[in-house]
Amino acid sequence: MDADDDRSLILSVLSGRTEAFEPLVARYQGLVAGVGWKLGVPRAEIEDLVSDVFVKAYRSLEAYNPEFPFTSWLYRIAVNASLDVLRRGREARRTDELPDDLAAKAPGPGDELAMGRRAARLRSALATLPERDRVPLVLLYLESRTVAEIAAILRLSEGAVKTRLHRARARLEDVIRSRFSDLIEDTP
Amino acid sequence: MNRLEHDPLDPFFSPLREARLAVDVRASVRARIAALPAGSARDEALPIVVGVAAQTLALGAVGVAALLAGAGAGAPAVVRACAILAGRAGEAADAMLRAAVTLAAALGRGAAAAIASLPAPSGAVTWNVLTLAAGLALAAVVVAAAAALTRDLSRPSPPWRTHA
Numbered sequence: 001m002d003a004d005d006d007r008s009l010i011l012s013v014l015s016g017r018t019e020a021f022e023p024l025v026a027r028y029q030g031l032v033a034g035v036g037w038k039l040g041v042p043r044a045e046i047e048d049l050v051s052d053v054f055v056k057a058y059r060s061l062e063a064y065n066p067e068f069p070f071t072s073w074l075y076r077i078a079v080n081a082s083l084d085v086l087r088r089g090r091e092a093r094r095t096d097e098l099p100d101d102l103a104a105k106a107p108g109p110g111d112e113l114a115m116g117r118r119a120a121r122l123r124s125a126l127a128t129l130p131e132r133d134r135v136p137l138v139l140l141y142l143e144s145r146t147v148a149e150i151a152a153i154l155r156l157s158e159g160a161v162k163t164r165l166h167r168a169r170a171r172l173e174d175v176i177r178s179r180f181s182d183l184i185e186d187t188p
Numbered sequence: 189m190n191r192l193e194h195d196p197l198d199p200f201f202s203p204l205r206e207a208r209l210a211v212d213v214r215a216s217v218r219a220r221i222a223a224l225p226a227g228s229a230r231d232e233a234l235p236i237v238v239g240v241a242a243q244t245l246a247l248g249a250v251g252v253a254a255l256l257a258g259a260g261a262g263a264p265a266v267v268r269a270c271a272i273l274a275g276r277a278g279e280a281a282d283a284m285l286r287a288a289v290t291l292a293a294a295l296g297r298g299a300a301a302a303i304a305s306l307p308a309p310s311g312a313v314t315w316n317v318l319t320l321a322a323g324l325a326l327a328a329v330v331v332a333a334a335a336a337l338t339r340d341l342s343r344p345s346p347p348w349r350t351h352a
Contacts (some may be wrong), residue, residue, distance in 0.1 A: 018221060026281050033209040043209075051213040055220045119203040127191075141201040169197065183200070 006070040013061055025054050028074055031143075035075065036082040038125040038142045039134060045085055053081050068152060075139070075153045083131055118183065125172065125180045133168035136161055247295055249326035 006027075012020035031052050036049045037094065057064075058076055063075050126134050139145040147165075151158045176183050 021221065022214055022218060025214050029213055030209065033211040037207075037209050038204060046209060046215055047211055047216070050211055051216045054213065054217045055224075058217075058221055059224070098290065112328075116203055116207075119207050122201065122204045141197060142205045144205070172242055 007066050010061060010064060010070065012067065013058070021054075021058055024057075028071065029054070031071065032074065032078045035078045035143060036085070037084045037137070038123065039079070039086065039125070040123070040140045041082050041085050042089070049078075049081055049085055053078050056081065072149055072152050075143070075145070075149075076155075079135055079139075079153065083135075086131075105186055121180055121183055125175055125183065128175050128179070129168060129171055131181070132164060133171050136164045137168045137172065140165060245324075245327065249330055 006024065009020045009024055013024075032050045032053045035044050036046055037043065041049055053074070057074060060077075064070065121179075126137065129137070135154065136150055139150045140147070145153065147158050147161050150156075153159045153162065156164075
């Protein structure tokens, strides 16, 4: 994955070669799917999410600043789109009068098949955290982004990211101790 | 600070970090892009520019309206004092209007910068139309208020006061 190659593809798209966008989709669709899924988007909605993210990216490609990596920009769109999906899901659950917490703890059909039980439990534990805690934890520990990258993706200062991470770790620890203690026993 | 090699939480997350999802949305993205109007990759910037302009206009109009409403309705003594100091009522009202416009423009620029820093919004066109309509309505109120205020202050004193 070459940043220069990304830029040349983007310039081609902007100059009218629409087909140059497809290699970017092929290259990064797994990344976008992973972010959405780890943030808690149900497996059944991942394809729609990934498709939406790339169409949004295409439509606002002119706004992309090539001084920064394309992946950081794409992460920002993916995180925002994932949070939109999760909010819509919460609204739908409210309409159906199902408790948020119950729905958050239950992975959707196919989630257990797509990963091991431990990963599914960990994802459920993350899903109980507020968005502002969950997003930086996912980007740091599951997407291996640096604090500087997370700051750029979330448009926060590095100090603010570190503060959020500190608080998020403490909250996750509380959640795991109180409701997911099996994860501590199984830690490698 | 990066993800630390020796962070005790790091191995804890590894099962989920290593999980992969197989998706292929190339065909659906290709179809959706083909259905977009030609040049959409560039056209997305236009509604944002229109939106920022409309919102600036609306915020500017709100600022002017608020200042004029405050000066005209809430504090007529201030207006009269300005008129006396300036010597001519019309000039004082004009000076206040200019100050209000300057302040409103500064507020509008700040708001425009804040809006421009946001990621590309969806549904921008609807929002732009609404803010443009609100801005035009407020601008009409401002013009009416300014005209009324200027006319009132510029009105010459009644002759019986002059000769009293």
